[in-house]
Amino acid sequence: MLLRRDGIRISPSTIGRILQRLKARGVIREPRPRRRRTAWHPRPHAQRIPAGYPVRAPGDLVQVDTLDVEVLPGLRRKQFTARDMVSRYDVVEAYGRATAHTATAFLDLLLQRMPFPVRALQIDGGSEFQGAFEAACAARGLPLFVVPPHSPKLQSYVERAQRTHREEFYQVWEVEPNLEAHRAQLQMWARIYNTIRPHQHLHYLTPLEFCQQYTRGKE
Numbered sequence: 001m002l003l004r005r006d007g008i009r010i011s012p013s014t015i016g017r018i019l020q021r022l023k024a025r026g027v028i029r030e031p032r033p034r035r036r037r038t039a040w041h042p043r044p045h046a047q048r049i050p051a052g053y054p055v056r057a058p059g060d061l062v063q064v065d066t067l068d069v070e071v072l073p074g075l076r077r078k079q080f081t082a083r084d085m086v087s088r089y090d091v092v093e094a095y096g097r098a099t100a101h102t103a104t105a106f107l108d109l110l111l112q113r114m115p116f117p118v119r120a121l122q123i124d125g126g127s128e129f130q131g132a133f134e135a136a137c138a139a140r141g142l143p144l145f146v147v148p149p150h151s152p153k154l155q156s157y158v159e160r161a162q163r164t165h166r167e168e169f170y171q172v173w174e175v176e177p178n179l180e181a182h183r184a185q186l187q188m189w190a191r192i193y194n195t196i197r198p199h200q201h202l203h204y205l206t207p208l209e210f211c212q213q214y215t216r217g218k219e
Contacts, residue, residue, distance in 0.1 A: 043130070045138035049122065049145040058087040058211050059116040061145075063158035064106075064123050066098045067165065071175050071182065079186070080106040082114070082121075083161040087214070088199055089114060089207035090161050092190050094182050100131040107136055115211050118142065125149055165189075 022028045055061045067079040078098040082091040091110040095102040111118055120143040123129040129146070137144040147154040169175075169189045176182050198204040205213065 043134065043146070045134045046123070046129075046144040046146040048148070053120075053145075055085050058084055058089065058214060059114065059118050061085050061120050061122055062110070062114070062118050063155050064110070064121055064129070065155060065158040065162060066126065066128065067162045069094075069166070069170055069175075072177055075177060077179070077182065078102070079162075079165065081158055081161050081165065082106075082110040083158040084114065084116075084118075084207075085157045087116075087207045087210045088157070088161075088202060089116075089194055089211060090165075090190060092165065092186055094179065094186055096179065098126070098128040100128055100133050103128040103133040104136045107133060111140075115208065116215075120145060122147065122155065124151075124155060164193075168193075 019028070053061070062082050062084050064080065064082045067081055068076060069079055070076050078095050080093050080095065080098070080103065083089070091113045093106055093109055095106070121137065122145045124147055134144060152159055169186070173185060173189065176185060193207075195206050195208045198206060199210075202210045
C-alpha cells in the first residue's frame with residue numbers, strides 16, 4: 001500500500017522472488033519457532049515435587065547441585081554442594097569429575113554429615129544425578145525430586161550456596177592443587193560456614209545454632 005501511494009506497483013510474485021534471493025544470500029532469515037518445553041519422561045525413582053510439599057523443619061528438603069571450579073589454569077574440579085532449605089546447613093565435597101559414581105559417593109557423605117535426618121532431596125536434571133545415584137536414593141527409600149529444565153529459581157537455595165562458596169572460599173583461599181589437600185581446606189571452610197559464620201536469614205545464628213535451637217524448641 002505504501003509503495004502504491006508513491007506510484008510504484010510490484011506484483012506479489014516479484015516480491016516473492018526478491019525474498020527468495022535475499023534468503024539464499026543470507027540477508028534475511030526465517031524466524032525460528034519457539035522451543036517447546038521439554039516433555040517430562042518418567043524416571044525410575046525421581047519425580048516432580050508435589051504441589052504444596054511441606055518444607056518446615058531441617059531435613060525436610062535438601063537441594064543438591066554441582067559447582068565447576070578452576071583450581072589452576074587447566075585444572076578443573078567439581079564441587080558437590082548440598083543445602084538444607086530450612087537451616088541453610090551445607091555439606092560440600094570436591095571431586096575430579098561429576099559422574100553418577102561421584103554423586104553416589106557424595107550422597108553417602110551428605111547423609112553422614114548433615115546434623116539431622118534427611119527426608120528428601122531435590123536435584124536438577126544433570127546426568128550425574130541419574131543411574132547409580134537415583135538407584136541409591138531408591139534403595140534408601142529417600143524421595144528424590146527433580147526440577148524442570150531451565151528452572152534455576154526452583155534450586156535457588158543451593159544456587160545461593162554455590163555463589164557464597166565461590167566468593168568466600170575459592171576467591172579468597174589459595175586452594176591446593178592436590179585433591180586431598182583441597183578437600184581438607186574445603187572441610188575447614190565448611191566448618192566455618194556452618195558453625196562460625198552468622199547468617200542474616202537465620203537472625204544471625206549459624207546453621208548449627210539454628211538446628212540446635214530448633215531441636216530444643218521441639219523437646
